[in-house]
Amino acid sequence: MSITKRDTGSWRARYRDETGKEHARHFSRKIDAQQWLNEVTASVVRGDYVDPKTAQTTLREWSEVWIRGYESNRPSTVRQARTHLKRINATFGDRTLKSIRPSEIKAWTAKLSAEGLADSTVYALHSRLGQLFADAVHDGMLAKSPLSRRTSPKAGRQRPYVATTDQVWGLYEAMPAGARPAVLLAAFAGLRVAEAVALRVSDVDFMRGIITPAIQYPGVELKTEESKNSIPIPQDLCLELSANPTKWGTATLVTNEWGRGMSPHRLEHYFREARATVKGLPEGFRFHDLRHYFASLLISKGLDVKVVQKSLRHASAKTTLDVYGHMWPDKEESARAAVAEVLAARADSLRTKPRLAQ
Numbered sequence: 421m422s423i424t425k426r427d428t429g430s431w432r433a434r435y436r437d438e439t440g441k442e443h444a445r446h447f448s449r450k451i452d453a454q455q456w457l458n459e460v461t462a463s464v465v466r467g468d469y470v471d472p473k474t475a476q477t478t479l480r481e482w483s484e485v486w487i488r489g490y491e492s493n494r495p496s497t498v499r500q501a502r503t504h505l506k507r508i509n510a511t512f513g514d515r516t517l518k519s520i521r522p523s524e525i526k527a528w529t530a531k532l533s534a535e536g537l538a539d540s541t542v543y544a545l546h547s548r549l550g551q552l553f554a555d556a557v558h559d560g561m562l563a564k565s566p567l568s569r570r571t572s573p574k575a576g577r578q579r580p581y582v583a584t585t586d587q588v589w590g591l592y593e594a595m596p597a598g599a600r601p602a603v604l605l606a607a608f609a610g611l612r613v614a615e616a617v618a619l620r621v622s623d624v625d626f627m628r629g630i631i632t633p634a635i636q637y638p639g640v641e642l643k644t645e646e647s648k649n650s651i652p653i654p655q656d657l658c659l660e661l662s663a664n665p666t667k668w669g670t671a672t673l674v675t676n677e678w679g680r681g682m683s684p685h686r687l688e689h690y691f692r693e694a695r696a697t698v699k700g701l702p703e704g705f706r707f708h709d710l711r712h713y714f715a716s717l718l719i720s721k722g723l724d725v726k727v728v729q730k731s732l733r734h735a736s737a738k739t740t741l742d743v744y745g746h747m748w749p750d751k752e753e754s755a756r757a758a759v760a761e762v763l764a765a766r767a768d769s770l771r772t773k774p775r776l777a778q
Contacts, residue, residue, distance in 0.1 A: 421461070423453045433457050479520070480513035482556055494640055504548040517553070517562050525549070525571040533573065542573045581709050582716045582747075587698050591710075594694035598675035601661050602687055605631075605673070606710035608717075609651045610732050613684045613707045615642065617674045621665045624673070626658045637684055646733045712744075719747045 421435040426446070433453035434444035447453040483505045491498055511528055512520055525546070532542045546567070553565035583591070592603045605611040605619060614636035624631050631651040636642050653661075661673055672681045691707045711732070718728050725748075729740040 421457050423450060423457065425450070476516050476518075477561060478514055478516055479552070480509045482517060482561065483509060483513075483552060486552055486555060496640070501548065504545055505552075507545060508549050508552070512549075517556055520566050522566045522568065522571050525567055529571070529573040539574055546571070546573055581702060581705055581712065583701065583705070583709065583713050587701055588710065588713055590698040591691070591694050591701075594697045595690055596677060598664060598677060598679065599682065599687055599690050601664055601673045602707075603710060604657060604660055606707060607713050608657055609653055610711050610714040611651075612636070612643070612711065613687060615647070617672070617682050617684055617687055619673050620671050621673065622671075624658070624661065626662055629653050629655055629658050644733070644735055646735050649730065649733045651731065651733075715740075715744050716747055719744060 421433075423431055423433045426432055430446045430448055431450045431453040432444055432446050434442055435457060436442050445453070487498070487501060487505060490501055493501075512524075529542050529546055532545065533539070537545075550565065550567040553562065553567055556562045557565050588603070588607045592600055592607075595603055602613070602616040605616040606613070609631055611619065611631075611633065615633050618635050618637040618639065619631070619633060620635075623634050629652060631653055632649075633642060633647060633651075636647075642648055664670065664673055664675055667679070670679050670681070674682050674687065676682045676686065688707060695701050695703075695705055715728060715732055718731055723731075725737050725740055728744065729737045732740060734740045
């Protein structure tokens with residue numbers, strides 16, 4: 421590092437970074453030049469030094485680099501990321517990374533909510549932007565991310581809607597014959613839509629009554645390792661599920677009207693049409709809500725959280741409790757009764773204890 425006075429009367433401060441690259445600035449006063457070098461030295465010591473030119477990178481430029489590294493994920497995950505980046509870049513794309521402020525992030529999420537986006541969508545966009553900035557900091561392009569818990573919008577988790585058994589059978593009857601197995605797989609085995617349409621005859625042990633999902637549409641890996649766990653089903657359900665392959669000789673259990681496999685998009689289309697014919701189902705009722713019916717069915721029969729977790733193929737019991745904890749009945753009353761029982765026993769003991777002689 422050095423400071424030299426130029427013929428013009430200005431002061432030239434310069435330093436070399438860890439790669440040997442030289443950086444210089446000119447100041448009218450020597451004290452300002454020294455202060456700049458001091459700030460650079462302090463940032464190096466703290467470990468948050470950023471190349472001045474790198475800090476001029478725009479969010480759009482960084483997102484293009486970032487998505488290339490993200491493409492090792494599943495295609496559906498990458499598509500979702502690209503959708504998020506498109507909306508993020510529409511607002512911040514031409515801004516440099518270092519120029520974006522926390523207050524602007526909060527204003528942006530408020531604007532998205534005002535436009536009518538669901539809370540969960542706004543939360544996902546904020547999380548994606550946070551992912552971009554966190555990776556920029558890790559890459560040495562930025563000293564600190566402008567995103568934090570203070571800028572985070574509410575998560576907006578949807579409370580599961582649980583259909584009645586009559587409504588589930590109403591949906592089953594209203595679906596095209598080839599799509600009916602999907603309703604059974606979701607409501608009585610907890611399969612997700614992409615798992616249901618991709619389930620093959622070879623993934624079901626009809627003799628032993630076991631479903632073992634192996635892939636999801638369009639023939640890609642399942643969501644998690646836990647998604648590969650086997651699901652026991654009764655023989656009556658096996659008989660229902662075997663009807664389609666027996667009729668068409670297809671590889672998948674869910675088929676269209678020509679006996680061919682079906683995409684999640686097509687199944688959702690049929691499902692919306694069926695939903696409109698079933699009394700009491702809200703417009704927002706989704707195919708995924710049949711999985712909630714499956715969970716509620718298990719809970720109503722007295723199964724504990726670990727069994728329900730395994731049946732739903734959740735990665736942890738915490739996930740199961742976060743989503744379905746309110747469905748376990750009488751939690752407060754059971755706790756109250758347990759304490760009351762101990763206190764009652766204590767009272768009985770005192771009543772029957774022989775009194776000491778006066």
